Each structure stands twice: as structure tokens, then as C-alpha cells.
Amino acid sequence: MALNCGIVGLPNVGKSTIFQALTSAPAEAANYPFCTIEPNVGIVNVGDERLQKLADLIGPEKVIPTIVEFVDIAGLVKGASKGEGLGNQFLGHIRQVNAIVQVVRCFDDGDVVHVNGTVNPIDDIETINMELALADLEVVERKQSNLPKLIKNQNKEISSKAKMLVPVLEKLVAHLEEGKAARILDLSEEDKELISDLNLITLKKTLYLCNVDEDSMNDDNDYVKQVREYASTEGSEVLKICGKLESEISALETEEDKLDFMEAAGIEISGLELLTHAAYKMLGLRTYFTAGVKEVRAWTFKAGAKAPEAAGVIHTDFERGFIKAETYHCEDLFNLGSESKVKEAGKLRMEGKEYEVKDGDVIHFRFNV
Template identity: 65%
Template sequence: MGLNCGIVGLPNVGKSTIFSALTSAPAEAANYPFCTIDPNVGIVNVPDERLNKISELIPPQKLIPAVVEFVDIAGLVKGASKGEGLGNKFLANIRETDAILHVVRCFENEDITHVDGSIDPLRDIETINIELALADLETVDKRKERASKELRAAGSEKAKEAAQIMPILDKLQAQLGEGKPARGIEWSDDQRILLKQLHLITLKKTMYVCNVDENGLDEDNDYVKKVKALAEEEKAEVVVICGQLEADIASLETEEEKQMFLDEAGMTESGLSRLIHKSYNMLGLRTYFTAGEQEVRAWTFHEGDKAPQAAGVIHTDFEKGFIKAEVYHCTDLFEFKSESALKSGGKLRIEGKEYVVKDGDVMHFRFNV
């Protein structure tokens, strides 16, 4: 679906370590700023135990999980909005992503340099947020200047649009001028349509990723508590993760070894798994399944999609020629153990074009082209 999460933060906070663990492919990581210049892009499988359970009941030749894309963007510094530290290039990379994972350093380690010489996650978050806000403010200022000119062409379509967007631009100037993100303002649906043309970085959904050491996983340290308090104010998600520990787990060769490591560490789920799930959900993505002898596959759709749109994820012809869909939920399969038992129990339904697909549906589409 082309949706992705950009991993951002100050230099040396653990972005590339986390990215490498996510993708199990080494991104350049070093103890100096700007070791990542061009963004690394990784396609990551979405862990989903439901997929495995379905395959146990409907054994396939192939098992294909859903995926989500992550982009590792170089560290930003003060002055990035003015070009410091290749800032303009990095900001452009962030603008092209659909959501932001803001990695924050929440651990002490004298061997890993911090660009500001001390650990202060709220200061670090503010540094990044101000730079992103200033970059957006420049965009807003330019649009407002153009809108002012368009207003002079009274009666034209451009003048009407300029009159609609001008109050929005005024609100944005005040908010961004204080270094606060555009997502902090309550916007109506109509306003959000107009906002899309601005491609604002600070309007993107954001999740804070607290990178801690191994001792910080058992209970929140003071740094994590501060980040969580800020996130609560912003209504943002938070994930606590030990980047180095996750990198160690990812370096293991087999799933059995990884599970043994988790068991020994007293972890039911890896931090990366939580991060992937929350990122997937933050992007508004959900999963339905197709199941048969050839393959059991997880397909990604947008929350709220109707059956024809979900069918179009497989192939555009499925959407164009959609007739109906045979649907049951995977939890019913887990209960009844087979599709034939599902049918006998009245759990298999025929749905039409207005059916809103649910996360966990198992679907078979009928179409005609």
C-alpha cells in the first residue's frame, strides 16, 4: 500500500540500531553524528499469530505475512530547518513518510556520545519538534503569501479556496511559531482536506520510542516517565524498547533461538514486535486473510474499507468486477476447527459491496471482469 514510518531523532539515540534489528539487515551505526545520510528503507513482516493458527487448520504450500515499511532517517540537529547538518535533505526525507517514530534516548552510557553532552529526553524531543515546526512554518508562510495574492482575483476559484484556507494558515502560524506541532490543533474533516495540500511534517501521527538499556525494561526509569507524561498530553503512543537487546535477538539465526532468548529474559513478546504492531495500527492499517491449499496470506487494508476496496488490494480487477464475498472471522475458525464446520454452524456469510471489512476476517471474493 506504499505506507511507511520514518524513524527520526537526534544523532546517536539508537535509530540505526533499532532499524537494523527491525529489518535484520545492518544499517550503518557508529558513535558519531550523520553516519546515516541517505535513508535506509526496510520492508518488515508483521508478526501475527493468527496467520500461523489459520495455517494449522488449513495447511497451505506457502505462508505469506503482511508487511510494513520503515525508513531510517539521519539524525537531526538544532538548525536543521536552516540547513544545519544536511537538515534540508533530512527534512525532505521525513516529509515523504506517512508517520513518524521519534526515537528518544532514555539511558546513560559514557561511551556513547550525546550531541548536547547530557541525557535529557524532553530537551531532545523539543529540539526535534522545534526544527520540524520551523520547517512547516516556512511552508505555511509561503502558502499564505500565495493565498494573499489569490484573494485579489475576486470571484475566481483560486480566490474562493484562498479565503477558505487563510484562517487555517493563521492558526498554523501561531501554533508552529511557538514550536508546537500542527497535530496539536483540533481540525474538522473539511479543514483536513485543505491541509493535505501543505504536506506538513508535524501533522503526521507520531509515536515516541524510548530507547533504554537492559535495566530499564523492568520498570520505567525517570526518563521514560517524562516521555510518557508528554505523550499523554499530546495523545501520542509510546513504546519502550532496548535497541541493543533487540539487535542481539535479531542476530540469532533461528526462531527457536530467538524464542529461547525471550523466555530466558522473561519476555512474552519482543519490543520490536510491539513496535511493529503499534506502527501498523498507527498507520490505520488492518489485516484480512485468504486461506486455501496454495497459500494462507495476510492482506493489508485501511480501517473502514468496504469489501470491494479490500478486494482491490489483491488485484484491481477484483475491485472492478466485485460481485460478493464469502466471509467468516478467524476466531470462528479457531473455534469450529474447519471451514465445513463453520458452514454447518452458520458462521460463513455472503457479503455485498457495502460490507465494512473487519480486522481478522477471512475472505473469498467472487468477481467478474
């Protein structure tokens, strides 16, 4: 499923270090601005203990997890919306992703240069958000300038939509001019549908990722507290990660070594695993499973998807020729111990086209093409 999160931030905040640890992809990490020019793309497995539980009970030949895609986008700077620091190119990359992870520097280190000379996470966030808002403002104003011509169009559908857009774009312009994100503007679902073709950057869901030093992993430092307070005003999520520590963990060769390192460092769940799950959730993704002796596999679907749409994730033929979904929830299998006992307990159901697939469903699709 082609849904992804773009990792953005000012230069030298630790984006590429975190991306490299997250994906084990060879993103160059260096102590100078614009280390990343073309976006690096990494595919990351989403850890899910339910998948292993299913595998333990069924004993398949293969176990295949679901994934989430991360895109490491070059550092933005003040003036990016006007082309500073290759800004137009980088903003174009951000416009193509589905959600944003904004890395914020929340540590002091005299050996790592800050692009503005001093560590101030709120200034950093506002610099990024201002540039993204100004980039969106340009798109909105361009659309606004075309409205008079569209309103006069002989096609009533085009004319009617243009008239409905007038107040929405006016509201957006006033909001974006103040450097505020479109996601915190009171827009109805109908408004969002009207402007969906604009693909506004600041309308995308955003997670603030605080990159901290090891001493701040257990207790929030003042920088993290500031970010949490800022994020609460726009309803965005905040996660904390030590990029340096995660980089060291990812460099270890075996899972056993990684677990030993984490235990010694007092880490129960790696920051990267927390980030992967948060990104998966932020993208509105959920997981169902297919289970058999050949393969136990996790599949990604959009929350709220009906059974035929979820079947289409496996193959378009499954959606096109959908007949029924034979399904039970994985928790029923965990509680009862076998698929035969799931059937005996009446937990196995036959669902039709209107069934809304649930996170954790185990499904066998029946189809005919």
C-alpha cells in the same frame, strides 16, 4: 500497500541500531553523528498468530504474512530547518513518510557520545519537534503568501478554497511559531482536508520510542517517566525498547535461539514486535486473510475500507470487477474447527459493495472483468 513509518531522532540515540535489529537490513551503526545520510528502507513482517492458526487448520503450501515498511532517516540537529547538518535533505525525507517513530535516548552511557553533551530526553524531543514545526511553518507561510492571488482567481472553486484557507493558515502560523506540532492543534476534519496538499510533518501521527538500558526494561527509569508525561499532553503513544538487547536477539540465527535468549532475559514479546504492531496500528492498517490449500495469506487494508477497495489490494481487477465478497471471521473458524462447520453454522456471508471489511475477516472475492 505503500504506507510507512519514518524513524527519526537526534544523532546517537540508537535509531540505526534499532532499525538494523528491526529489519535485519545493513544500516550502518556508529558512535558519531550523521552515520546515516540516505534513508535506509526496511520491510518487516507483522507477526500475527491468527495467520498460523489458519494455516494449521487449512494446511496450505505457503503462508505469507503482511508487512510494514520502516524508513531510517538521518539524525536531525538543532538548526535542521535552516539547513544545519544536511537538515533540508533529511526533512524532505520525513515529509514523505506516513507516520513518525521518534527514538529518544533514555539511558546513560559515557562511551556513547550525546550530540548535546548530556542526556535529557525532553530537550531532545523538543529540539526535534521545534525543527519540524519550523520546517512546517515555512511551508505554511509560503502558502499563505499565495492566498491573495488565489482569492482573485476567476475560478470560483479555487477562490472559494483560498478564502476558507485564510483562518486555518493564520491559526497554524501562530501555533507553529511556538514550536508546537500541528497534530495537537484543534483542527476539524474539513480543516485537515483543506491543508492536506501541504503534507505537514507535524500533522503526522507520532510514537515516542524510548531506548533504554537492560536495567530499565521492567521498570521505567526517570527518563522514560518524563517522556510518558510529555507524550500524554499531545495524546501520543510511548513504547520502551532496549536497542542493544534487541540487536543481540536479532543476530541469533534460529527462532529457537531467539526464544531461549528472550526467556533467559525475561522477555515475553520482543520490543521490535511490539513496535511493528504499534506502527501498523498507528498507520490505520488492518488485516484480512485469504485462505486455500495453495496459500494462506494476510493482506493489509486501511481501516474503514469497503469490500471493493479491500479487494483492490490483491489486484485492481478485483476492485474494478467486484461482484461479491464471500466472508467469515477467522474466530468463527477457530471456534468451529473447519470451513464446512462455519457454513453449517450460518457464519459464511455474502457481502456487497457497501460492506466494511473487518480486521480478521477471511474473504473470497467474486469478480468479473
